[in-house]
Amino acid sequence: MAEEEINENADEEEKPAGGKKKLIFIILGVILLIGGSIGGTLMMVGSSTDTADAEVDEPAEVSWDDATYIDLKPPFTVNLAPDDPVGFLQISIQVLTFDDDVAEELEKHKPLIRNNLVVLFGQQNSADLRVIEGKERLQKSALETVQSVINKFGTGGEVDNVFFTSFVMQ
Numbered sequence: 001m002a003e004e005e006i007n008e009n010a011d012e013e014e015k016p017a018g019g020k021k022k023l024i025f026i027i028l029g030v031i032l033l034i035g036g037s038i039g040g041t042l043m044m045v046g047s048s049t050d051t052a053d054a055e056v057d058e059p060a061e062v063s064w065d066d067a068t069y070i071d072l073k074p075p076f077t078v079n080l081a082p083d084d085p086v087g088f089l090q091i092s093i094q095v096l097t098f099d100d101d102v103a104e105e106l107e108k109h110k111p112l113i114r115n116n117l118v119v120l121f122g123q124q125n126s127a128d129l130r131v132i133e134g135k136e137r138l139q140k141s142a143l144e145t146v147q148s149v150i151n152k153f154g155t156g157g158e159v160d161n162v163f164f165t166s167f168v169m170q
Helices: 002-055 102-107 110-122 132-153
Strands: 068-071 076-079 086-098 162-170
Touching: 068 076, 068 102, 068 110, 076 110, 086 102, 102 110, 110 132, 132 162
Parallel strands: none
Antiparallel strands: 068 086, 076 086, 086 162
């Protein structure tokens, strides 16, 4: 009987060790499958984007570090129509460009740009400007106004955006 007890204890010790080995092999197998799947996916995705980039000749990406903001100081203050319930509109504007030549042209033609924007702002209706869509339309019109000056009197480089940094109606 003592021998049978020793054999039973020996069997119990071997079973957990064998179970642990199986578990380790299963985990390693799963890790290898996942790693292989990820590696294969990255290779396929990487090769397709490399060929797509090689086929398209696009200009180098513009970095936000190259951004130049031109502040059109002082703020624009215009009277609205006499029948408009709001008396005046005041807007502060900054113009964004990534082109140094355009930045110089914006500074050079600032009086003309300011004049054209004053005329544009003076034509607005306060009811339209109370909603976001009206402000967005005005922003787009302001961008077109600034761009037209650069196109006509400058190199025609791109003015990237116009930002209203302050917008007050009273």
